[in-house]
Amino acid sequence: MIDVDITGHVGTFKVKANFVGSSGVTSLFGQSGAGKSTITNMIAGLLRPDRGRIAVDGEVLFDSQKGIDLSVRKRRVGHVFQDARLFPHLSVKANLTFARWAGGRADSRPVSEVVELLGIGSLLDRRPGNLSGGERQRVAIGRALLSGPRLLLMDEPLASLDQGRKADILPYLDRLRTEAGIPILYVSHAMEEVARLSQTLVIVSKGETIAHGPVADVLSRVDLGRATGRHEASALLEGRVVRIDQEWGLSHVEIGDGQSVQVPGLDAALGEAIRLRIRARDVAVALQKPEGISIRNAIAGEVKSISDEAGPYTEILCSAGSQNVRARLTRASVAQLALQPGKQIYLLIKSVAIDRRQSAPASGLANDDAVSAQTLV
Numbered sequence: 116m117i118d119v120d121i122t123g124h125v126g127t128f129k130v131k132a133n134f135v136g137s138s139g140v141t142s143l144f145g146q147s148g149a150g151k152s153t154i155t156n157m158i159a160g161l162l163r164p165d166r167g168r169i170a171v172d173g174e175v176l177f178d179s180q181k182g183i184d185l186s187v188r189k190r191r192v193g194h195v196f197q198d199a200r201l202f203p204h205l206s207v208k209a210n211l212t213f214a215r216w217a218g219g220r221a222d223s224r225p226v227s228e229v230v231e232l233l234g235i236g237s238l239l240d241r242r243p244g245n246l247s248g249g250e251r252q253r254v255a256i257g258r259a260l261l262s263g264p265r266l267l268l269m270d271e272p273l274a275s276l277d278q279g280r281k282a283d284i285l286p287y288l289d290r291l292r293t294e295a296g297i298p299i300l301y302v303s304h305a306m307e308e309v310a311r312l313s314q315t316l317v318i319v320s321k322g323e324t325i326a327h328g329p330v331a332d333v334l335s336r337v338d339l340g341r342a343t344g345r346h347e348a349s350a351l352l353e354g355r356v357v358r359i360d361q362e363w364g365l366s367h368v369e370i371g372d373g374q375s376v377q378v379p380g381l382d383a384a385l386g387e388a389i390r391l392r393i394r395a396r397d398v399a400v401a402l403q404k405p406e407g408i409s410i411r412n413a414i415a416g417e418v419k420s421i422s423d424e425a426g427p428y429t430e431i432l433c434s435a436g437s438q439n440v441r442a443r444l445t446r447a448s449v450a451q452l453a454l455q456p457g458k459q460i461y462l463l464i465k466s467v468a469i470d471r472r473q474s475a476p477a478s479g480l481a482n483d484d485a486v487s488a489q490t491l492v
């Protein structure tokens with residue numbers, strides 16, 4: 116668990132960060148220049164906050180009132196940067212063993228265990244210059260883990276990779292989430308990454324953490340649209356695969372209340388729990404269950420709130436059983452259908468809008484230890 120309550124500045128830029136991250140992955144999400152790196156640099160000890168407190172798993176790293184300010188080394192924060200920053204003249208194996216030695220901790224994980232976790236066994240004799248970007252990042256994560264950190268800080272680790280390499284590395288991050296055994300602070304301005312990987316989501320805007328909490332709760336907050344980006348507005352549905360229709364290549368995912376959605380091309384076993392990210396712009400609304408329509412998913416729901424944006428668009432937040440779905444509609448449609456809080460509706464989601472390319476096995480969603488999660492974004 117990571118517990119941060121600080122204020123500080125860098126130049127004239129002020130930051131105010133206040134959040135608690137549960138075990139697993141806590142993501143700091145915000146636009147470029149929002150202050151994510153400034154906040155993480157304060158956590159790592161590279162910048163000094165003006166006041167406040169930072170603790171990881173009960174160990175205080177900084178407390179201005181008590182005069183505690185641990186050195187970078189004593190904070191034991193494993194840092195993974197956008198560029199891997201490996202020693203170019205050393206082999207992968209030497210990079211890893213050096214990190215373990217330099218960490219100086221007898222209780223660091225064995226190199227072989229980390230090599231297996233990240234699938235880098237075949238790379239050990241190679242030099243960083245001969246590796247792909249994704250391979251280099253996996254080695255960089257291994258190096259950070261072997262230094263014996265109490266917190267793994269990943270600052271835009273996928274930002275320099277193309278889509279294909281990102282897809283290669285995400286399954287390893289899924290594993291890391293459950294197997295690293297330490298909290299992970301993940302910094303990104305890519306919503307699809309944070310929606311997939313996080314248990315806790317922290318939104319950073321103009322130097323301040325303006326929201327934090329379980330990822331599904333924060334994503335369903337319509338009022339954060341400006342900070343998270345309207346285009347990326349989405350909600351998470353958690354469910355379980357209850358039927359696999361081989362003939363049509365469709366998996367039926369039950370999302371509670373006997374309702375299910377159909378997802379094409381899903382690589383998940385029967386009974387497996389998954390997390391679906393549904394974008395607001397991929398959801399339409401009907402007052403009756405439609406017939407003679409190609410859209411396969413019509414989920415019964417109820418309007419909870421309607422945003423009061425100016426302009427042609429608006430966003431509605433709807434309950435779907437105990438979960439939430441967001442829909443981005445024109446204001447004209449909202450008026451025509453007389454939508455208002457409490458109105459019973461059907462949420463229409465095109466199956467093909469749920470993108471299977473981002474799916475991967477994972478486990479360990481917060482609040483449900485029975486869930487092994489797979490995320491589609």
Ligand SMILES: Nc1ncnc2c1ncn2[C@@H]1O[C@H](COP(=O)(O)OP(=O)(O)OP(=O)(O)O)[C@@H](O)[C@H]1O
Nearest residue numbers: 125126127128146147148149150151152153154304
């Ligand atoms: N050393 C510095 N002196 C003055 N201003 C700084 C310094 N470092 C960062 N800033 C400013 O602080 C603001 C926040 O920067 P920061 O790097 O924390 O944002 P970020 O959210 O990590 O952005 P990105 O996603 O682009 O990395 C920016 O306006 C930046 O120009």
